[in-house]
Amino acid sequence: MARSTKLMSSRRSAVFSLAVALPLLVGLPSVERSARAAERVVLAVFVAKDSSLQNLKMSELRRIFTNADDSGFSGQRSVPFNHTARSSDRVGFDRTVLRMSPEEVSRFWIDRKIRGLPGPPRAVDSLSQLLRLVGHTNGGMGYARPNQVTSEVRVIRIDGKLPSEAGYPLQFNE
Amino acid sequence: MRVSKIALCAWILSRAGSALAADAPPTAGAPVAPAAPSTAAAPTSAVEPGADMGAPAAPPASVTPPAPAPGPTAESADAAAEGKFEAAPGPVTDSFATDEGSGDSDTQRKLDLYGFADFTYQRLLIDKDNIWNRTYPSVNSFAVGNFNVYLSSNLGDSWRALAEVRFMYLPNGATKPDAAGNSVRTDTTVLDYTGFEEPIRWGGIRIERIYVEHEFNGLLKLQVGQFLTPYGIWNVDHGSPTIIGIKKPFVVSNQLFPEQQVGLQLYGSYFFDPLEIGYHLTLSNGRGPVEYEDFDNDKAVGGRLYLKTDALGSLTIGGAIYRGGYYDRSAKYVVKNGGATVDQEYATISKYQELSLGADLKWEYKSWLVQGEAIMNEAKFDEDGRPRVTVLKPPQGFQADYRRWGAYGLIGYRLPVVPLMPYVIVQHAYSPDSPSTPPATAYELGVNYRPTAAVVVKLEYTDWHFSAPGSAGFGSYPLRILASQVAWAF
Numbered sequence: 001m002a003r004s005t006k007l008m009s010s011r012r013s014a015v016f017s018l019a020v021a022l023p024l025l026v027g028l029p030s031v032e033r034s035a036r037a038a039e040r041v042v043l044a045v046f047v048a049k050d051s052s053l054q055n056l057k058m059s060e061l062r063r064i065f066t067n068a069d070d071s072g073f074s075g076q077r078s079v080p081f082n083h084t085a086r087s088s089d090r091v092g093f094d095r096t097v098l099r100m101s102p103e104e105v106s107r108f109w110i111d112r113k114i115r116g117l118p119g120p121p122r123a124v125d126s127l128s129q130l131l132r133l134v135g136h137t138n139g140g141m142g143y144a145r146p147n148q149v150t151s152e153v154r155v156i157r158i159d160g161k162l163p164s165e166a167g168y169p170l171q172f173n174e
Numbered sequence: 175m176r177v178s179k180i181a182l183c184a185w186i187l188s189r190a191g192s193a194l195a196a197d198a199p200p201t202a203g204a205p206v207a208p209a210a211p212s213t214a215a216a217p218t219s220a221v222e223p224g225a226d227m228g229a230p231a232a233p234p235a236s237v238t239p240p241a242p243a244p245g246p247t248a249e250s251a252d253a254a255a256e257g258k259f260e261a262a263p264g265p266v267t268d269s270f271a272t273d274e275g276s277g278d279s280d281t282q283r284k285l286d287l288y289g290f291a292d293f294t295y296q297r298l299l300i301d302k303d304n305i306w307n308r309t310y311p312s313v314n315s316f317a318v319g320n321f322n323v324y325l326s327s328n329l330g331d332s333w334r335a336l337a338e339v340r341f342m343y344l345p346n347g348a349t350k351p352d353a354a355g356n357s358v359r360t361d362t363t364v365l366d367y368t369g370f371e372e373p374i375r376w377g378g379i380r381i382e383r384i385y386v387e388h389e390f391n392g393l394l395k396l397q398v399g400q401f402l403t404p405y406g407i408w409n410v411d412h413g414s415p416t417i418i419g420i421k422k423p424f425v426v427s428n429q430l431f432p433e434q435q436v437g438l439q440l441y442g443s444y445f446f447d448p449l450e451i452g453y454h455l456t457l458s459n460g461r462g463p464v465e466y467e468d469f470d471n472d473k474a475v476g477g478r479l480y481l482k483t484d485a486l487g488s489l490t491i492g493g494a495i496y497r498g499g500y501y502d503r504s505a506k507y508v509v510k511n512g513g514a515t516v517d518q519e520y521a522t523i524s525k526y527q528e529l530s531l532g533a534d535l536k537w538e539y540k541s542w543l544v545q546g547e548a549i550m551n552e553a554k555f556d557e558d559g560r561p562r563v564t565v566l567k568p569p570q571g572f573q574a575d576y577r578r579w580g581a582y583g584l585i586g587y588r589l590p591v592v593p594l595m596p597y598v599i600v601q602h603a604y605s606p607d608s609p610s611t612p613p614a615t616a617y618e619l620g621v622n623y624r625p626t627a628a629v630v631v632k633l634e635y636t637d638w639h640f641s642a643p644g645s646a647g648f649g650s651y652p653l654r655i656l657a658s659q660v661a662w663a664f
Binding site for chain 2: 057059060062063068069070071072073074077103106107110111113114115116119
């Protein structure tokens with residue numbers, strides 16, 4: 001009997017411990033996670049300062065970053081530069097613009113190269129390098145967070161909107 | 175006491191979790207300054223399109239908070255990058271020479287080397303006395319089928335080159351019937367002089383394609399060399415990691431269009447949002463017994479027109495045409511002009527004009543893939559150009575004009591959690607040019623598992639149904655094939 005009572009008491013303690021521990025284990029981090037989940041990342045698309053390009057539709061941006069050649073008669077094609085694979089902004093950009101997960105992006109480019117088609121845009125591992133490449137390349141285009149963009153380049157509108165405007169399409173939850 | 179210990183542990187754990195949750199995620203694409211907070215709710219900017227924005231020195235108030243550093247990168251990390259940038263040649267404007275995940279700037283005019291290979295095992299699920307056991311190739315065998323290597327290079331100034339070669343065990347082991355009805359096997363065994371003359375077998379190399387391309391503009395690109403005939407989907411998808419099934423549909427492997435051509439190809443496209451219109455035009459030697467010689471001086475022409483839109487998934491509809499002549503001849507030297515001249519006299523082995531038409535559709539919508547092709551090919555022989563038909567049993571005869579056709583449809587669905595695509599293929603082929611090949615319909619069920627982007631594992635069951643026995647009686651026997659394949663890109 002005494003042993004049974006002790007066992008019951010032990011179980012109650014365990015339940016109480018869980019009741020105390022669970023909110024601490026789960027609740028606090030989730031509060032912070034929620035705060036972070038609400039954080040939106042906005043990416044600005046930029047071109048060289050002397051480029052005449054002012055605005056792109058999302059569909060056009062998608063085609064540029066999948067190396068579709070829409071240069072038409074002019075032959076003046078955009079030259080996209082990417083962030084390195086798996087970087088958070090690259091993943092977000094691919095999900096938002098290309099509508100592909102990192103795995104789908106890898107599959108997409110492997111399949112294209114096996115078909116004999118052009119491969120992916122060059123990935124640049126330094127933001128300053130990216131900015132300078134875009135700034136110095138005829139038709140160059142890149143993307144970065146708005147506060148990372150320098151005066152070497154010029155931000156363009158996407159679907160008629162600048163990154164600071166409501167309804168700007170190139171944003172995602174980090 | 176126990177409660178307090180558990181609570182203490184829980185508190186420590188929770189703080190650790192909070193700390194982990196609060197860690198900054200990897201930054202975007204570069205070792206950059208802290209990210210900007212949300213701008214979604216920011217007031218509308220007065221910045222005009224075309225104006226500089228986000229420059230750290232004078233950030234648009236509505237867009238960026240004060241950045242802690244003037245540049246996006248830390249000094250130390252940036253210095254290395256700057257040095258690299260300065261040392262780099264001009265930017266590459268051609269993606270043949272670019273590489274996913276490469277951060278290297280020294281990519282101009284580099285040789286890009288890559289390829290694919292596959293390994294297949296198949297067995298027939300039929301009775302032992304079924305004649306397919308003795309006529310179907312590679313039964314109950316492991317086989318390395320394709321080992322294709324690509325070499326591509328940006329040559330600068332809108333010139334680029336691509337070559338693809340396939341390394342093969344063939345011709346070793348290839349069989350061919352002789353006039354007496356024997357199946358004669360090619361044996362390439364030779365003694366290796368680099369060792370103790372142990373026997374080794376040599377294989378072959380097949381040039382799949384090799385061309386140089388110049389891009390005039392988006393509407394006009396010219397390839398010269400050997401290229402894959404631009405028709406349909408399967409022939410261009412081409413590589414075993416890219417195609418969904420294991421074996422080509424019969425209508426594709428039977429080459430109702432020639433698989434490759436040697437000549438010129440013009441192609442281009444234009445994007446009328448949301449529609450892309452593209453074309454290919456080809457001028458080539460056409461089909462023939464020798465790739466590098468056009469015996470009949472009759473160039474083949476062809477083309478493809480397609481429409482593509484990403485408005486509802488990715489939908490492509492295309493049509494292709496090919497028209498050309500085939501001429502094979504034998505030659506012998508003859509002495510003319512009383513022995514003063516040695517000349518050649520030709521005798522026609524086979525000569526015909528052919529027309530191929532194809533239609534194709536590919537639709538990728540979310541996780542669904544639907545694709546299909548329908549192809550027709552007809553040949554009209556010159557009266558003195560009909561070859562003897564190679565038949566396995568009498569009566570012998572001459573080749574008649576023919577119209578062969580076929581089609582296939584594929585439906586696949588890539589599962590959301592596991593990178594697995596179950597698929598179904600239904601195909602039909604009618605080949606009157608080959609009397610031993612009866613009209614056939616196949617039902618295929620398979621799975622395409624892609625554990626990584628570069629590796630594909632496939633399992634496929636095929637059940638063939640024949641509507642006639644055919645001249646050799648093959649169609650009287652059922653044919654069921656279980657095949658598995660690992661294909662990989664490298």
